[in-house]
Amino acid sequence: MSAEKNGKVKCVIVGSGNIGTDLMIKIFRYSKNLELVMMVGIDPNSDGLARAKRLGIETTYEGIDGFLKRKDLVDQVDIIFEATSAKAHLQNAPIYRELGKVAIDLTPAAIGPYVVPPVNLGAHLDKLNVNLITCGGQATIPMVYAVSRVVPVHYAEIVSSVASKSAGPGTRQNIDEFTQTTAKGLVAIGGARKGKAIIILNPAEPPIIMRNTVYTITDECDPDEVTQSIYSMVDEVKKYVPGYNLKSEPIFDPLDKYPIRIPGYGEFKKGYKVTILLEIEGAGHYLPKYAGNLDIMTSAALRVGELFAEKILSEKTLAK
């Protein structure tokens, strides 16, 4: 197989919507190890495909079949980024597996294990399918993890608000999958014992910058220690999403003063409710800067893709 003479690993993006197009721009401009050889869409008039053409990247509007027909490209490609919808990825994933390609899944289909770069970036490089949860998950799970690495978290809840304009048809059809997959990620990767996720689309003009609020219910702890852990995690995320910011210092409400009772789960009278208010400004690659939800997802995908590419390249070097 592939790894061309330019020393890059070839990849395709399936899905030419907001996410796919933003990822395309990032790979095209910044990738060290990846070369995008095809953009796969289903709408001949999509803006994403038009942009791909302008960048000199091959396109198809016949969906995954349009790519599979091109045996030459199929042979060269090692990595497929899925930026369609959860439903589409459930259908496509077995095909990618059959071909032996690495699938980096940007939909909430959640077939493969979850990856959140600052928490477990290198964890699943041996897998053929990894899942990036959701934009809300990428934004908030690092914060839940930052708390849970210091003190047990009984419950984590996140509210993601995104501009209506930044939520394409895939996100809209996937809204249940968004909340369910994000909630599972809060537990599996964030380290909370129970998780709940909420997404809100806000149509305000000018569009709102992506906001995320993270609530955790913790055991008793030293608030300063938790705060420090949160600050250092923010710095980690900033390395690949520079617009990732806290809107205020974390807020600690002592549960002995404000107890929380979750029906069917338990009553919490000790420890803290910690509220973390985040604002995520995007890099403005495809959609304007308000769409931090695109940026955090595609930046994570690029990071994961680079790492897979490095591994593939080193294996190929060894094979020679």
Added chain:
Amino acid sequence: MSDRKIIINDVTLRDGMHALSHQYEIEDMVQIAKALDEAGVDIIEVTHGDGLAGNAINYGFSKYEEERYISSVAEVLKRAKLDVLLLPGIGTIEDLEKVIDLGVSVVRVATHCTEADIAIQHIEYSKNRGMDVVGFLMMAHMIPPSELVKQAKIMEGAGADCVYVVDSAGAMLPQDVADRVKALKDNLNCQVGFHAHHNLSLGVANSLSAVQNGADRIDASLCGLGAGAGNAPLEVLIAVFDRAGIKTNCDLYKLMDAAEELVRPMMKRKGVEVVIDRDALSLGYAGVYSSFLLHAKRASKRFGVDTRDILLELGRRKMVGGQEDMIVDVAVELAKKKGKEVEIG
């Protein structure tokens, strides 16, 4: 008016959840539901104030689990249909599946007035399950009637039997209601409903305007128990409809009795007031989601800023239903502007 009967959809047990900070007793709910059923109310809604799976730090946890409330009410209804509310983004089809067999026959799917397409999968699912399905377009004061029609058509297209104009902020004047209800009636084949909030003291007047412009279904709650300054008070609404010659299946005296003998004593016992105080009035005046009220009052206390300042800033930022987290955000920002530190506790 003609012989047509207006369908009354009670929300005492759902919107009323907000007023009680979701701390309804099962017994109160059952007694009120029985009385509503006997008084001829057509549909009774039971869900967390913010819809199925609304149990959250962001909205407040209810006293008991959702299934318990729903099944307890289902057991006592003889005539009225039982409905549940679902807000996509908060609740999911999975949450609906958990309760749909408990005796539910109406599902109402609510979105912000510009986001109807996120409800398509939930409307289709409910329709396939044989439900009477309602699309619920919240904060409908924020967009003009022509835009609202486009969104309503998405819901009708997905299979909704009725689409509601929802005045979540209690910000509409009777003419605003008339324009929107009429536009929907003129352009849709399905039924049209109206849901009022009483923040500008227009809950009943707006509902009357809705019916005069063709609305088929109207929401109301006993004593107006609901978010903000509450909903159209059901007992008052039926008295007014009676005087206007508008027919319903409701018995006025029985509703008056239920309001007087069940709901008002419960409110007293729980220390709950539903009034147009300066804060509730600010909701209607600034066009802010009524459910924000109690959360904003709490944030006002916690961070030492005026509730009205919080609400007006939320309105200025064009926050929509469900963004309760932004109340703390705004309160913290206002507190900092006043030079206050955010302390622990």
